[in-house]
Each structure stands twice: as structure tokens, then as C-alpha cells.
Amino acid sequence: MNKINLVIQREYTTRVKKKSFIIMTLLTPVLLAAMLIIPGYLATKEDNQAKVIAVIDKTNITEGAIPQTDYMKFEYVSGTEVETIKQNFAKSGYYAILYIPENVLVSSKVQLYSNQQTTVGVNEHIVKALDGFFTNIKLKNENVPMDIMQRIATNINVDTIQWTSTGEEKAGSAGLVLVIGYISGFLMYFLIFMFGAQVMRGVMEEKSNRIVEVIISSVKPFQLMMGKVVGIALVGLTQFVIWIALTFGIFYGAQSVLKDKPDGNQTTSISSNIMEKGNTQIAKASSTGKYEEMFKEISGKFSAVNFPLILGCFLFFFIGGYLLYASLFAAVGSAVDNDTDTQQFMLPITIPIIVGLFVMMNAMQAPNSSIAVIFSLIPLTSPIVMMARVPYGVPYWQLGLSAFLLIISFMGTIWMAGKIYRIGILMYGKKVNYAELWKWLKYKN
Amino acid sequence: MNNFLTASNVVKQFANHLALDKVSIDVPEGSIFGLLGPNGAGKTTLIRIITQITAPDQGEVLFRGKKMTMEDVYHIGYLPEERGLYKKMKVGEQALYLVQLKGMSRTDGLKKLKYWFEKFEIQTWWDKKVEELSKGMAQKVQFIVTVLHDPKLLIFDEPFTGFDPINTNLVKNEILRLRDNGATIVFSTHIMASVEELCDHIALIDKGKTILEGNIDEVRSRFKPDTYELKFKGDAQALRNALDSGIEIMEEPTRGNIGHLILKQQSRMPVRDMVTAINSTVDIISFEEVIPSMNDIFIRAVEGTNHKQ
Structure with a gap:
């Protein structure tokens, strides 16, 4: 069909040439890559300022129990009270005051005072150190011999291992799966909504410009509608492919750049300071090593996820979900004269999308709950919900059924939208309601 | 009857009213055919049926003796009353798109557009966006796009709205020239003076019915x-x-x-x-x-049918 190609071409090129498209396309991967890199980067960097915490220990036994780190120093101050330090807190340079009361063994409570919210890292560090320390003391008080205590010390690590149908085992990553599920589900919601709305605006533009009659005197209305829907889908796919390529490009680019970077001055100087002080802690690694480790970790986790399947599913469900919604959006755009009239028809379209979004959030936690399974089969919500489930692994029959239902229903909505569209685009100055739309559906020609 | 374009007994029913009630028209080849009628008479519906935008409930449209099909729209140039252009698109690009939709190749379209743009002295508009043009300017572009692919049948619905007298004349002369080059033209308007000036044949439609049809001189003498x-x-x-x-x-x-x-x-x-x-x-x-003006005939014919009812 030569004519429908022309329509697709126009829809595609006019949109791809727009400044907003170019900016969106280039900026999003930068943000996405930043989302991948920055948390890892910050995690390796920690805080570059050493936090000094004053410890008032009423038990006088914990000195040395809390290990110093590169960024956390514990300074024991004796013969003073919290209130006294508090008064000159700003000048003292302390980050916080740790108060260990005499009855700590009974109450199991210590207090951390500060004029700011202390970080989770600091809290956890203290809790972990004191937990072990006081457990040992308690055990000692119960006359448990030292060697037994050492033998019973346990530290459980969970390695998640997933096996596939072929029996192959691989290290899983619950966290990453969750993030990927979330990102792809959310992206799906966003893309369907954004490009669906573009279809609607495109249809309304043609109608309000009064160009539509000129065009449908040479192209069938259905061809015009499908040309627009397909053209915009191609815009979406183009954008998506560029996003994926650029995100990974930037990610691996950043990897090689950071790898080659010489040791960060700050980190080295701090570690050498610590060395000089004769601290027993050994600075773990130079900064280069850290980056390398970070990227290795991220890439390693990536390899544990079935990316081809996720990408394949994403593309399929995007196309399916988009066709479903875009045709509905096209029907709405054809039925109204201006933006304000769209409201009444938009609601029934937006509600399933929003429901899908909420179920998706739920499905990330419980990907095989019955609600997640059901909504990942219902065509109006399946693209969004299914994407949250796919990274966890979905039975093939469910994927198949969901895909089948989606195909059936987008064919149905396209057919329906075509009927409404054909009448709607030539209908001016008439307030349209649902009864009217129903009539249009029943017109033969 | 061996006419170029024939609509016979066309019926079109909309939800609450009968837009066309067994309307028949015969358009002889090489003529300028005036399709007249008061507002809401069903002219646009009839034109949309001829251009295959909608299908009739009953009756048929014959084009050169055969039932009209979607393929025939390549031979039609249609300037609808409700017309516009994409505001954000450049004039040249858009004109090229529209003529390609009419089945012209890109190179042919480009060549012909260049010719017409020069003829209408609007070459400088090529790279302008449509929103920068005035209404009359946009109409000129639309006119060019309608006639560019040398259609055998041209349908103009109120072609002169938005034109100043100079451009009205320009377009009028183009219409006559197109007719002389062998095109058949269906022309719908409310401006009766231009009907007298241009049309060879007319059909007057009111309330979905043809109430008057024939050669313009014959019709006028009938009302003498x-x-x-x-x-x-x-x-x-x-x-x-x-x-x-x-x-x-x-x-x-x-x-x-x-x-x-x-x-x-x-x-x-x-x-x-x-x-x-x-x-x-x-x-x-x-x-x-004293020969009655088309204006008088129009009023008399329409009021005459109203009295009968």
C-alpha cells in the first residue's frame, strides 16, 4: 500500500525532526545511565568527610569495640556529660554523640545525639559493632568459653541461585530484577501514554486544521488512521532503540573512562593518613580498583538477567499495548472538536492504565500473586503488569495467553476505532456522547 | 445516458434526517457544472459520495460509464469547503505530500509544483511554514494542490472564499483554462454571479432533492x-x-x-x-x-418548493 506508506512517512519524519523529540531522545539515556552509575559511584565513594563521633561510655568497657573506618572515627571522652558537649557542639567538630548508659546490658539501648539526621550507614555500623560486643560479654558472663564463642560465630549470606529449564544454574539478583521490573513497567506505562496521546493530538490537529477532508479524498480514513498509528509507533521504537543503545554506550563509556582515571587524590591522601596513624584497618583498594569493582558488579548482575527475553517482551507488549491504546486515543481524537471535550472520553482510557500501574507496583513484590497474574493477562493492563513480572520469570503459557489476548483485543479496538474515526473526523460542531459513538459503531458505511 | 459523471437515485440517511432523497445529476464531459442549493441542502454529502468519502445507502455513482471505485479518486481533484493545511509543515513539503497522495511520483510532483508556484508567483513560500501564510495565501496553495495532478474531474466547493478580487479572477481564469484543457468541473457555491459567469450546467438541490437541473441557458429561459x-x-x-x-x-x-x-x-x-x-x-x-438572474431563479425555485410543502 503505497499511500499508507506515505502517511506513515509523513507522521514519522515530521515528529522525528522536531526539536522536542531530539532533546528527549538524547537526554533520557543520559539520565538513565546516570541512574545506573551514580548510586554505585556514590556507594564506592561513601562520604569523603570523616565523621567524628564522641562516645560517652558509662560502662567503660567498650573502647575499641567499635572499629574505626575511613570515614568514621570514634573518640572516647570520659568524665563529661552529653549536655556539656551539646552546648559547644557546633565548635567541637563532632558529628554525633554516642551515649552508652551503664545499664546497657539490661536495656539494650544506646543513644545517638546529633543536631542532624544521622545516616543509616553510621547507625548500622554502631549497631553491628555493639551487637556483637555485648553478645560476647553476655556470653562471657554466662561462662561460655572463648573458643566456643569463636566457633559459634556465624555470618549468614544469602546467595540467590536460579535454575533454568535447561538445568543451568546462575546467580540471581533479587534487587536488580526488582529494579528492572519496575523500570520496564513504568517505562511501558509512560511510553504507551505518551505516544497514545500523541496519536490523539495528531488526529485532533488534522480535524481542527480542516485538512482531514482533503486527505481522505485520496486516502481511506482507515488508512489515514493506521498510517498515523504506525508512524507514531515507529517514532516510539526509534526513540526506544536509541535510548537502549545510548544508555549502554554511556554506561560502558563511563566505565572505560573511570577505569583509566588515575587514583583520586583525596581518597589516597585519606588512606595514607590512616596508614600513618598506624590504624590497623587497611585501606581496601585504591579508587581505580573500586570503580572497576563497581562496574564489574553491575555488569555481573546484568548477565544474571535474561535481557533478550525482557527486551523481546518489552517490544512485543509495547507494540501490542500501544496499538490497543493508540486506536482508542485515535477514536477519542476524532470524536471531539477541542481539548476540553476530550476529558469525558479520556477517563475510561486512563483508568485501566492507572490500575495497571498500581497492580504493577504490587506485582514487583509478589510477581506470582493471583492479582498480578490476572492483571497480566487482561489486555488493558497486561503490558504494564507483565513487564514487572517478566524479569522474575513467567510461565510460558501465561506469556502466550497474555500475548494472544492482547493481539485479539488490539485488533478489536482498531476495528472499533476505525468505525468511530471514519464518522468522527467529518463531524464538526457537535457535542458527542457515548450514545452517539454507539450509533457510529453501527453505521454500515 | 452517456455522461461523464452520473449520480442516480442517490439516497443517504443519517441518524435523524434524510440528507439525500433520490438525487440524480448528470454532468456532461467538459462542462462546468454548478451544484447549487441552500445551506444544509445536501450538496456536501453528495460531493462526499462522489469522492468516495462516504458511500450512499442506495443508488450509484457512475464515472465515465462505470461504477466509481476507489481507484477513480486518482482522477479527481477535490477542494472541500472545510479545507486546511498542516500548520507546522512547510508549504513545499506539504504540497508535495498531498500530490503524492494523489498518486503522483515525487519527481513529477516536484517538477509540476515548481511550475505552478512560478505561475502563481509564490516560489518564495516554498520553505515557509503554513502558519506564516494568510488565509488567502493558503487557499492558493490548496488550489494548486487540487489541480496539480491533472484530474479528469475537479470538484470545487466554494473555491473563492478568502480570495481578494484579483486572486478570485486568477482562480476563475484557471478554472476556465482547466475546462478548456478537457477537465470536467463540478462547482458548488452560493455566489450566483460566479455561477452565471462560469457554469454551463446546473443542478439545484434543496432538502435532499433535485429541484432544478439542466443547461444554464435553458434553465434561465424556463424562468423567463x-x-x-x-x-x-x-x-x-x-x-x-x-x-x-x-x-x-x-x-x-x-x-x-x-x-x-x-x-x-x-x-x-x-x-x-x-x-x-x-x-x-x-x-x-x-x-x-429580461433574463432572470441565477439569484432570482435560486430564490424562486427554493421558495417555490417551500410553498408546495
């Missing part, structure tokens, strides 16, 4: 009131006496010494005898039959 306008020098009273009682005389104000009378034939007195009678009493300056 059998009156004659006479300008003369001489004795008015002598003239009155000389004229037969079968002639009703309506006097017009006399300017200077020129007498002015409207004569209405009551009995079928031959015109020649009438002239002889007048000639023998006064000096004739002019004597002509």
Missing part, C-alpha cells in the same frame, strides 16, 4: 418572465396607445428625455410585431428580453 425592457426617445403616450392591450406596461422612472418601460407579454404576441409597433411610434434606443 416574458418581459422586455425598452429604452426609447419619443412620445410615451403615443407608444402606450399603439401597443396592444395584450401587453402590460410597467413604467420606470424616465431619465432625461429617455423613456424607460418594462413590457410584459400577456398574450403570445410575436416579438417581431411588438417591435414593429414600437418602432412605428418612437425611436428605440434598446430593446431586450
Whole structure:
């Protein structure tokens, strides 16, 4: 069909040439890559300022129990009270005051005072150190011999291992799966909504410009509608492919750049300071090593996820979900004269999308709950919900059924939208309601 | 009937009203056919059926003797009343897109567009966005796009709206030139003066029915009131006496010494005898039959049908 190609071409090129498209396309991967890199980067960097915490220990036994780190120093101050330090807190340079009361063994409570919210890292560090320390003391008080205590010390690590149908085992990553599920589900919601709305605006533009009659005197209305829907889908796919390529490009680019970077001055100087002080802690690694480790970790986790399947599913469900919604959006755009009239028809379209979004959030936690399974089969919500489930692994029959239902229903909505569209685009100055739309559906020609 | 375009007994029912009730028109090849009618008469619906935008409930449209199909739309150039262009698109790009939709190749379209843009002296608009053009300018572009692919059948719905007199003339001459080059033109308008000027045939539609159809001269003579306008020098009273009682005389104000009378034939007195009678009493300056304007015919025909109902 030569004519429908022309329509697709126009829809595609006019949109791809727009400044907003170019900016969106280039900026999003930068943000996405930043989302991948920055948390890892910050995690390796920690805080570059050493936090000094004053410890008032009423038990006088914990000195040395809390290990110093590169960024956390514990300074024991004796013969003073919290209130006294508090008064000159700003000048003292302390980050916080740790108060260990005499009855700590009974109450199991210590207090951390500060004029700011202390970080989770600091809290956890203290809790972990004191937990072990006081457990040992308690055990000692119960006359448990030292060697037994050492033998019973346990530290459980969970390695998640997933096996596939072929029996192959691989290290899983619950966290990453969750993030990927979330990102792809959310992206799906966003893309369907954004490009669906573009279809609607495109249809309304043609109608309000009064160009539509000129065009449908040479192209069938259905061809015009499908040309627009397909053209915009191609815009979406183009954008998506560029996003994926650029995100990974930037990610691996950043990897090689950071790898080659010489040791960060700050980190080295701090570690050498610590060395000089004769601290027993050994600075773990130079900064280069850290980056390398970070990227290795991220890439390693990536390899544990079935990316081809996720990408394949994403593309399929995007196309399916988009066709479903875009045709509905096209029907709405054809039925109204201006933006304000769209409201009444938009609601029934937006509600399933929003429901899908909420179920998706739920499905990330419980990907095989019955609600997640059901909504990942219902065509109006399946693209969004299914994407949250796919990274966890979905039975093939469910994927198949969901895909089948989606195909059936987008064919149905396209057919329906075509009927409404054909009448709607030539209908001016008439307030349209649902009864009217129903009539249009029943017109033969 | 071997006409170029025939619509026979076309019926189109919308939800609450009958837009076309067995309308038939015959458009002879190479003619300019005026499709007239008051607002809401069903003209646009009929045009949309001809252009295959909608299908009739009953009846059919024959194009060159065969039932019209989607393929035939390549041979139609249609300028709808509700017309516009993509505002954000460049003029040239857009014109090229629209003519390609009519089945022209890119290179042919480009060549012809260049020719027409030069002819209408609008080459400088090529890279402008449509939103930068005035309404009249946009209409010019639309006109070009409509006729560019040399369609056999051209349908213009109110082609002159938005044009100044100079451009109206330009377009009018183009329409006549297109007809002379062999195109058949269906022309829908409310401006009766342009109908008189351009059309060879007309059909008048009202309330979904054809109430008047035929060659324009034939239609006009059908509405002839059998009156004659006479300008003369001489004795008015002598003239009155000389004229037969079968002639009703309506006097017009006399300017200077020129007498002015409207004569209405009551009995079928031959015109020649009438002239002889007048000639023998006064000096004739002019004597002509009063032909009703399309405007009068339009009003009379439409009101006439309204009275019948």
C-alpha cells in the first residue's frame, strides 16, 4: 500500500525532526545511565568527610569495640556529660554523640545525639559493632568459653541461585530484577501514554486544521488512521532503540573512562593518613580498583538477567499495548472538536492504565500473586503488569495467553476505532456522547 | 445516458434526517457544472459520495460509464469547503505530500509544483511554514494542490472564499483554462454571479432533492418572465396607445428625455410585431428580453418548493 506508506512517512519524519523529540531522545539515556552509575559511584565513594563521633561510655568497657573506618572515627571522652558537649557542639567538630548508659546490658539501648539526621550507614555500623560486643560479654558472663564463642560465630549470606529449564544454574539478583521490573513497567506505562496521546493530538490537529477532508479524498480514513498509528509507533521504537543503545554506550563509556582515571587524590591522601596513624584497618583498594569493582558488579548482575527475553517482551507488549491504546486515543481524537471535550472520553482510557500501574507496583513484590497474574493477562493492563513480572520469570503459557489476548483485543479496538474515526473526523460542531459513538459503531458505511 | 459523471437515485440517511432523497445529476464531459442549493441542502454529502468519502445507502455513482471505485479518486481533484493545511509543515513539503497522495511520483510532483508556484508567483513560500501564510495565501496553495495532478474531474466547493478580487479572477481564469484543457468541473457555491459567469450546467438541490437541473441557458429561459425592457426617445403616450392591450406596461422612472418601460407579454404576441409597433411610434434606443438572474431563479425555485410543502 503505497499511500499508507506515505502517511506513515509523513507522521514519522515530521515528529522525528522536531526539536522536542531530539532533546528527549538524547537526554533520557543520559539520565538513565546516570541512574545506573551514580548510586554505585556514590556507594564506592561513601562520604569523603570523616565523621567524628564522641562516645560517652558509662560502662567503660567498650573502647575499641567499635572499629574505626575511613570515614568514621570514634573518640572516647570520659568524665563529661552529653549536655556539656551539646552546648559547644557546633565548635567541637563532632558529628554525633554516642551515649552508652551503664545499664546497657539490661536495656539494650544506646543513644545517638546529633543536631542532624544521622545516616543509616553510621547507625548500622554502631549497631553491628555493639551487637556483637555485648553478645560476647553476655556470653562471657554466662561462662561460655572463648573458643566456643569463636566457633559459634556465624555470618549468614544469602546467595540467590536460579535454575533454568535447561538445568543451568546462575546467580540471581533479587534487587536488580526488582529494579528492572519496575523500570520496564513504568517505562511501558509512560511510553504507551505518551505516544497514545500523541496519536490523539495528531488526529485532533488534522480535524481542527480542516485538512482531514482533503486527505481522505485520496486516502481511506482507515488508512489515514493506521498510517498515523504506525508512524507514531515507529517514532516510539526509534526513540526506544536509541535510548537502549545510548544508555549502554554511556554506561560502558563511563566505565572505560573511570577505569583509566588515575587514583583520586583525596581518597589516597585519606588512606595514607590512616596508614600513618598506624590504624590497623587497611585501606581496601585504591579508587581505580573500586570503580572497576563497581562496574564489574553491575555488569555481573546484568548477565544474571535474561535481557533478550525482557527486551523481546518489552517490544512485543509495547507494540501490542500501544496499538490497543493508540486506536482508542485515535477514536477519542476524532470524536471531539477541542481539548476540553476530550476529558469525558479520556477517563475510561486512563483508568485501566492507572490500575495497571498500581497492580504493577504490587506485582514487583509478589510477581506470582493471583492479582498480578490476572492483571497480566487482561489486555488493558497486561503490558504494564507483565513487564514487572517478566524479569522474575513467567510461565510460558501465561506469556502466550497474555500475548494472544492482547493481539485479539488490539485488533478489536482498531476495528472499533476505525468505525468511530471514519464518522468522527467529518463531524464538526457537535457535542458527542457515548450514545452517539454507539450509533457510529453501527453505521454500515 | 452517456455522461461523464452520473449520480442516480442517490439516497443517504443519517441518524435523524434524510440528507439525500433520490438525487440524480448528470454532468456532461467538459462542462462546468454548478451544484447549487441552500445551506444544509445536501450538496456536501453528495460531493462526499462522489469522492468516495462516504458511500450512499442506495443508488450509484457512475464515472465515465462505470461504477466509481476507489481507484477513480486518482482522477479527481477535490477542494472541500472545510479545507486546511498542516500548520507546522512547510508549504513545499506539504504540497508535495498531498500530490503524492494523489498518486503522483515525487519527481513529477516536484517538477509540476515548481511550475505552478512560478505561475502563481509564490516560489518564495516554498520553505515557509503554513502558519506564516494568510488565509488567502493558503487557499492558493490548496488550489494548486487540487489541480496539480491533472484530474479528469475537479470538484470545487466554494473555491473563492478568502480570495481578494484579483486572486478570485486568477482562480476563475484557471478554472476556465482547466475546462478548456478537457477537465470536467463540478462547482458548488452560493455566489450566483460566479455561477452565471462560469457554469454551463446546473443542478439545484434543496432538502435532499433535485429541484432544478439542466443547461444554464435553458434553465434561465424556463424562468423567463416574458418581459422586455425598452429604452426609447419619443412620445410615451403615443407608444402606450399603439401597443396592444395584450401587453402590460410597467413604467420606470424616465431619465432625461429617455423613456424607460418594462413590457410584459400577456398574450403570445410575436416579438417581431411588438417591435414593429414600437418602432412605428418612437425611436428605440434598446430593446431586450429580461433574463432572470441565477439569484432570482435560486430564490424562486427554493421558495417555490417551500410553498408546495
